Amino acid sequence: MGERGVGTHGRTSAATVKLALALGLALALAGPGMAFADSDPVPVPAPAPVTDSGSVPGADSGPGPGPGPGSDSDDGAAVVAADPPCVARTGPYQRDLEEYLKQPVDGVQSTADCEAIRTFQQANAIEPANGYANLATYRWTVALRARDNPNAAGDCPVRARRVTCVDLNRQVLWVQVNKKVVFAPVPIRTGRDSQETRLGWQTIYLRSRDHVSTIYDNAPMPYAQFFNGGQALHGRLDDLYDGGGSAGCVNLRLSDAKVLWDLLGIDDQLYIWGAKPGTNG
Missing domain, CATH: 2.40.440.10 (L,D-transpeptidase catalytic domain-like)
Structure with missing residues (x-):
């Protein structure tokens, strides 16, 4: 009796092993998408879309880099202050400076005259550099004319x-x-x-x-x-x-x-x- 029981148990175990092996092979061939009929399917999330910049929409990646050193704008570009409008009146050396700076010579200050005179003053460290045709600016044109000989x-x-x-x-x-x-x-x-x-x-x-x-x-x-x-x-x-x-x-x-x-x-x-x-x- 004992020998028959042992033999029966051994045959049952061998059949069970064969069944398990066959089931494992079937699962391997079917891939991860196979599910048992009486179990809920396990959803597999789709890959998140990636933008052109390589970032994932909605991802919390923390604050980006701030503006560079010395920058006055959010995008990091340096802001250069523009010169204020040039509003100096006609000066005593208006015609001389118009001629030197190759402006129309009429002796009357214009916006273009003013800006040309101011640019010349800035280039030669003449203060104040406000576009006014004064003696100091005229004297610099005389000195510069003399420099060639x-x-x-x-x-x-x-x-x-x-x-x-x-x-x-x-x-x-x-x-x-x-x-x-x-x-x-x-x-x-x-x-x-x-x-x-x-x-x-x-x-x-x-x-x-x-x-x-x-x-x-x-x-x-x-x-x-x-x-x-x-x-x-x-x-x-x-x-x-x-x-x-x-x-x-x-x-x-x-x-x-x-x-x-x-x-x-x-x-x-x-x-x-x-x-x-x-x-x-």
């Missing part, structure tokens, strides 16, 4: 040594060695009527970098290079043309005075000629 008229003597040429007629200064210009023409302001800058050959005999006037109310005279009594080449801290003329000194913009200070020294010579416009010479 400042000594074309031969008024400044040509020497093998350094000569600082001071042209009172055009109110410009440059430095030359022989015929070579080593300091390009820049605008200057010289002595007013009855206090004219002294003419002829002059020699630098004293230099004082942070000089203060002992005659004119402690007026600052930066980069002063004295050539005749109290007359000197020196920079001016404020408007170069305020007041109409100096008390005899040759005034320069501060930046130009510094370059000249670095270039010249004791015993350097100047040659001064002409007459400042508006004086009796």
